[in-house]
Amino acid sequence: MASAVEIDAMGRALQLARRGPRGLNPQVGAVILSPDGDVLAEGFHRGAGTPHAEVDALSQLAPDAARGATAVVTLEPCNHTGRTGPCALALIDAGITRVIYALDDPTDAAAGGADRLRAAGVDVETGPERDAAEAVIHDWIALQRTGRPHVTVKWAQSLDGRAAADDGTSQWITGPAARRDVHDRRAQADAIVAGTGTVRADDPALTARADDGSLRDAQPMPVIIGESETAPDAAVRRHPRRPLFYATHDLRAVLADLAEQGVQRVFVEGGPTLASAFVREGLADELLVYVAPVLLGGSRLALADIGVASIAGARRLAVASVSPLGDDLLIVAHPAVAHGDTAPDEPDTAERAPASPTPDSRNNRGDA
Ligand code: AOF
Numbered sequence: 308m309a310s311a312v313e314i315d316a317m318g319r320a321l322q323l324a325r326r327g328p329r330g331l332n333p334q335v336g337a338v339i340l341s342p343d344g345d346v347l348a349e350g351f352h353r354g355a356g357t358p359h360a361e362v363d364a365l366s367q368l369a370p371d372a373a374r375g376a377t378a379v380v381t382l383e384p385c386n387h388t389g390r391t392g393p394c395a396l397a398l399i400d401a402g403i404t405r406v407i408y409a410l411d412d413p414t415d416a417a418a419g420g421a422d423r424l425r426a427a428g429v430d431v432e433t434g435p436e437r438d439a440a441e442a443v444i445h446d447w448i449a450l451q452r453t454g455r456p457h458v459t460v461k462w463a464q465s466l467d468g469r470a471a472a473d474d475g476t477s478q479w480i481t482g483p484a485a486r487r488d489v490h491d492r493r494a495q496a497d498a499i500v501a502g503t504g505t506v507r508a509d510d511p512a513l514t515a516r517a518d519d520g521s522l523r524d525a526q527p528m529p530v531i532i533g534e535s536e537t538a539p540d541a542a543v544r545r546h547p548r549r550p551l552f553y554a555t556h557d558l559r560a561v562l563a564d565l566a567e568q569g570v571q572r573v574f575v576e577g578g579p580t581l582a583s584a585f586v587r588e589g590l591a592d593e594l595l596v597y598v599a600p601v602l603l604g605g606s607r608l609a610l611a612d613i614g615v616a617s618i619a620g621a622r623r624l625a626v627a628s629v630s631p632l633g634d635d636l637l638i639v640a641h642p643a644v645a646h647g648d649t650a651p652d653e654p655d656t657a658e659r660a661p662a663s664p665t666p667d668s669r670n671n672r673g674d675a
Pocket residue numbers: 332333334335336351352355356357358359360361382383384385388389390391392394412413414417418
């Protein structure tokens with residue numbers, strides 16, 4: 308059983324983990340406790356290529372200072388040599404005699420640290436604060452499972468399902484509360500994705516902004532998908548982060564490439580063509596539909612062809628929530644789980660395995 312002091316230390320390790328950046332590697336924190344329960348050192352992982360949390364903590368101690376000590380870590384100490392050496396070995400070599408960690412490492416490559424520690428006679432315990440630790444790196448864990456980032460597809464529509472009036476004007480279908488909610492959610496994504504057609508038609512900034520229009524601290528990376536050129540003076544080129552351009556229609560390849568850059572969560576902003584493509588290909592994990600009490604009629608539908616030829620092929624959804632936002636409604640929905648399917652959170656890996664990235668198709672003109 309973990310002691311109260313050890314559980315406290317795990318809480319601290321979780322705080323430390325959150326200081327690390329989201330990216331290719333998980334956010335991990337570590338605390339080294341003396342046999343009396345005093346904190347000897349703290350560490351966290353600062354991103355791929357830098358020391359792991361355990362090694363970061365040990366590096367602050369004199370060579371023999373960790374003999375007989377306990378390491379409290381948010382993730383199972385790794386057992387592999389990747390960009391850095393195995394933490395399980397570093398802990399053994401430092402003379403650590405007890406290890407408490409919250410979550411098993413979900414990767415085949417790095418798992419096995421607990422076994423290696425036990426084989427070396429270290430007392431290993433797992434489990435305290437598992438849910439909290441899972442919450443910190445939920446998106447990273449999902450990416451290990453699916454091989455691609457989590458995808459949210461968002462659109463705003465009239466009550467009759469239109470995304471614009473017939474002349475193409477679409478600002479503003481929804482009201483300020485809905486727009487604020489969009490900016491809140493943009494700020495939680497690692498990348499914000501739009502099609503070249505939308506960039507040309509609407510000239511979106513693709514930034515996450517506060518009510519007064521100022522930039523928020525967290526800015527998702529802007530990603531533009533499609534084959535038409537983006538103007539040299541397009542607003543997205545003034546984004547605080549360098550935009551990535553993919554001149555391709557291969558969404559799986561784009562997602563695989565984004566995953567390799569540490570993007571765990573993408574927010575697809577539009578427009579209807581790109582949203583339809585993500586839905587058609589079964590790549591939309593979450594739909595955010597902002598519905599305004601207005602009628603537009605006409606031909607500018609919120610979604611175009613999603614590959615449904617007849618009602619038997621309809622994309623059934625499960626509604627997670629319906630929330631009023633000012634005069635508008637936000638409906639959050641996920642693909643429904645059909646009998647025999649895996650849950651949306653656990654996509655069938657064979658079906659959803661990403662295509663290999665196609666760097667040639669990435670036409671990065673973001674420095675223009
Ligand atoms: C740990 N402690 O702080 C982290 C771990 O390429 P590398 O060497 O950086 O290894 C990356 C893998 O190590 C990563 O995919 C995950 O399985 C594990 N991360 N493990 O013991 C840490 N960040």
